[in-house]
């Protein structure tokens with residue numbers, strides 16, 4: 001009997017009748033498209049895919065899954081699919097059709113449905129002179145990004161996106177649609193702010209926005225041969241900047257693709273990227289020491305917050321990549337040298353992107369009333385990834401990303417950053433230890449049977 005027959009035996013017609021969105025099972029037209037994650041290297045094969053149109057659809061799908069003994073993997077874009085456990089026998093509950101976002105400029109808040117991408121929030125918010133705490137790519141989903149922390153271009157000033165969430169609407173594993181806010185289900189609200197999506201299926205989030213007009217931001221491109229020099233100079237500079245500056249050094253190896261602009265195609269760079277919440281004159285003063293290094297190309301200018309989505313040159317279309325990340329407690333000169341040795345010009349690596357993100361500032365201070373990641377207890381986040389169009393390329397990229405982690409192991413912060421940990425790991429490996437213990441208790445209350453499959457699982461604390 002095929003999997004499709006199994007689901008048919010579980011009254012597939014009843015599920016189709018209960019939800020407005022498409023339902024696909026293996027063997028049907030539409031199944032392959034419905035199960036496809038943004039990262040093309042991921043081959044997820046659930047027993048059924050439900051593409052919910054609404055919170056009511058999510059509720060019905062969860063109840064169906066419970067009644068039929070199926071586990072549930074909630075997913076929006078699938079940017080965060082690489083660490084997921086195999087989905088055989090499970091329901092993949094996609095929210096990609098739930099993209100409505102509304103901005104309330106009077107209260108400086110936004111409400112985004114669970115399938116919204118950051119562009120759905122950032123573009124309209126920008127029209128009111130406001131910004132949410134998006135990451136480097138506006139195609140990333142608001143939900144998964146925020147559930148796992150959310151590290152963006154305003155992070156050193158305003159912290160992780162998760163700690164700006166004021167309310168969440170979700171369907172519990174028991175099938176109830178609830179609203180978690182300061183006055184209701186505070187444990188749920190705490191858990192979803194940085195603890196991942198292990199306690200239910202989110203249908204919408206409400207979050208604070210911040211008054212951000214134009215920023216002084218851009219990239220300084222250096223030949224990759226200057227990696228060590230650039231990293232040392234940037235690192236020394238970061239010690240001098242205010243919380244209004246968020247920056248990274250990004251080692252980039254562009255493939256020789258015809259669709260890339262000529263100056264980037266097939267070239268490799270060490271790029272210093274920065275965003276400054278301030279005006280052009282003081283911004284120029286701030287980055288003067290970096291400009292003095294003599295970059296080949298300098299794109300710094302006043303830009304709207306929505307244009308921050310271009311700064312990191314993330315792929316806009318789905319791609320196949322393998323990568324992984326680590327947090328370091330400190331990045332002394334020896335750590336920079338170790339990193340340059342495995343990712344710099346002489347490393348013989350195929351890693352297309354190695355990001356060294358400067359943390360600190362508001363990220364280092366526990367957010368008042370914050371959630372499961374109240375702060376990031378680390379000085380830098382390092383993420384390394386390579387293209388993986390073939391199994392051999394995937395294996396090479398995974399090994400080289402691991403080599404970056406291994407090289408930085410002496411400075412490891414004790415846990416990794418939730419959102420960029422792309423290899424399977426329990427939540428205990430990606431949130432602070434005290435948070436994990438509380439997450440286990442909340443999991444035991446809301447999902448003792450581990451119905452929800454999340455990027456980094458939480459094991460319930462059983463008495």
Ligand SMILES: Cc1cc2nc3c(=O)[nH]c(=O)nc-3n(C[C@H](O)[C@H](O)[C@H](O)COP(=O)(O)OP(=O)(O)OC[C@H]3O[C@@H](n4cnc5c(N)ncnc54)[C@H](O)[C@@H]3O)c2cc1C
Nearest residue numbers: 074076077078079080135136141144145151197202454455
């Ligand atoms: C190109 C690119 C750029 C990135 N830039 C950044 C960045 O700047 N900063 C940063 O912090 N991260 C960044 N990330 C990492 C990103 O935040 C994670 O991959 C995140 O999981 C993506 O969220 P998503 O909703 O798009 O992905 P999805 O794969 O749809 O979701 C990821 C996980 O979130 C949970 N989830 C999603 N929706 C729901 C729901 N409705 N209910 C319950 N749980 C749910 C599930 O556990 C799911 O497996 C980037 C990733 C990529 C690929």
